[in-house]
Amino acid sequence: MKIDKELLKGATETAVLAVLSAEPCHGYELIRKLRERSQGVLQLGEGTLYPLLYKLEAKGAIEGAWETSTGERRRRVYRVTARGRAHLDQRSRQWRYMARGIDLVLGVPAYA
Amino acid sequence: MRDPVEEWIADVLAGSGLSMSRRAEISEEWRRHIDTLIQNCCRGEVADSRAVRAALDAFGRPEVLRRQLRRAQRTIDTRAALSETLRGLWLLTLTPAILVAVLAFFIEGFSLWQGCAAGLAFIVVLALPMAVCNYLVVRMRVILLRPRPRAEINLPRRFLFWMMSASMALAACVLTGGLLILTAAPLFIWGEIGRTGSAVVLPFQRWFAAAVLDNSTHFDGRLPWLVATVIVASAAATLIERSRSVCAGR
Numbered sequence: 001m002k003i004d005k006e007l008l009k010g011a012t013e014t015a016v017l018a019v020l021s022a023e024p025c026h027g028y029e030l031i032r033k034l035r036e037r038s039q040g041v042l043q044l045g046e047g048t049l050y051p052l053l054y055k056l057e058a059k060g061a062i063e064g065a066w067e068t069s070t071g072e073r074r075r076r077v078y079r080v081t082a083r084g085r086a087h088l089d090q091r092s093r094q095w096r097y098m099a100r101g102i103d104l105v106l107g108v109p110a111y112a
Numbered sequence: 113m114r115d116p117v118e119e120w121i122a123d124v125l126a127g128s129g130l131s132m133s134r135r136a137e138i139s140e141e142w143r144r145h146i147d148t149l150i151q152n153c154c155r156g157e158v159a160d161s162r163a164v165r166a167a168l169d170a171f172g173r174p175e176v177l178r179r180q181l182r183r184a185q186r187t188i189d190t191r192a193a194l195s196e197t198l199r200g201l202w203l204l205t206l207t208p209a210i211l212v213a214v215l216a217f218f219i220e221g222f223s224l225w226q227g228c229a230a231g232l233a234f235i236v237v238l239a240l241p242m243a244v245c246n247y248l249v250v251r252m253r254v255i256l257l258r259p260r261p262r263a264e265i266n267l268p269r270r271f272l273f274w275m276m277s278a279s280m281a282l283a284a285c286v287l288t289g290g291l292l293i294l295t296a297a298p299l300f301i302w303g304e305i306g307r308t309g310s311a312v313v314l315p316f317q318r319w320f321a322a323a324v325l326d327n328s329t330h331f332d333g334r335l336p337w338l339v340a341t342v343i344v345a346s347a348a349a350t351l352i353e354r355s356r357s358v359c360a361g362r
Contacts, residue, residue, distance in 0.1 A: 026141075026144070026145075027141065027145050028144075028145045028148045028149070045170065045171070045172055046142075046145065046170050046171040046172070047170075047171045047172030047173075047176060047177045047180065048172075048180070050138070050141075050142070050181075051177075051180040051181055051183065051184040052184075054181075054184045054185075054188065055184045055187050055188070057188075058184075058187055058188035058191050058192070059187075059191065073144060074144075075141070075144050076137070076140075076141045076144075
């Protein structure tokens with residue numbers, strides 16, 4: 001199912017931070033992990049991911065560094081900073097709160 | 113023949129307004145990503161040219177990507193300019209403020225706390241013009257110098273940047289002087305309040321008003337010297353801060 005862009009806007013940033021907070025990774029890996037962890041719901045395109053990563057880096061939520069693993073060429077690996085973690089915590093709480101509200105409005109059985 | 117992937121990346125980044133070093137970094141990062149995508153496609157027995165096409169398509173249309181990069185860069189630039197402005201502001205206001213505090217304490221015979229209050233008052237007065245000046249200089253540097261390779265930053269462009277920076281510093285100094293006079297004006301008009309009022313009320317303004325009112329006896333002709341010193345100190349601090357930033361490649 002294709003998700004409306006407006007709905008995805010805020011969620012993508014939170015999802016990227018959540019994946020990176022579990023383990024630092026480079027762009028390609030990040031897209032794969034996002035797809036796996038969301039069971040195919042979040043299929044982020046490369047053209048969306050990189051500008052988002054650069055924005056998060058500018059905000060100080062993540063930091064990128066070139067790293068070389070054995071037998072491979074160097075890659076830019078991103079990890080979450082303390083500020084990013086705080087931002088993620090806040091966003092997660094807001095997201096759960098909002099999701100609960102939407103579920104209640106839509107009459108999802110768990111809350112109804 | 114040029115590599116189609118390199119060519120595609122160069123084409124996308126060409127109109128993105130990024131600095132050369134940033135472009136090189138992004139180019140390398142994307143190259144690794146595209147190479148991995150191509151490898152995965154080839155493993156699935158897709159022909160080379162189709163694999164390259166599929167990998168590039170995954171990044172989306174160049175104009176959309178360019179637009180998103182530009183938008184991201186604008187956010188980055190604004191944040192960097194603001195944080196640099198705040199960082200620079202501290203240095204730019206602190207130097208003259210310390211000077212004022214020291215002058216008030218050692219030369220004018222103010223008490224220690226009065227000297228500190230004078231310095232603090234000076235920071236408040238100086239902060240606004242310096243913030244405006246500093247922000248404009250930082251933005252100007254982005255516009256004039258950053259998106260171009262070093263070779264393209266020729267002498268006239270460099271000269272223009274330094275001239276504009278110097279004008280900004282001068283404008284900030286003039287503005288500071290104006291604000292000082294403006295804030296001291298009520299005390300100038302009702303001078304007695306300034307001289308007999310509580311020492312707690314902005315000692316610097318009192319000091320400044322007293323200097324204007326009673327220049328010959330209070331300052332013994334040292335007011336122009338004081339103003340000149342403050343202006344030179346502000347200008348020097350501005351230039352030091354600018355040089356430091358330019359040398360650091362920011």
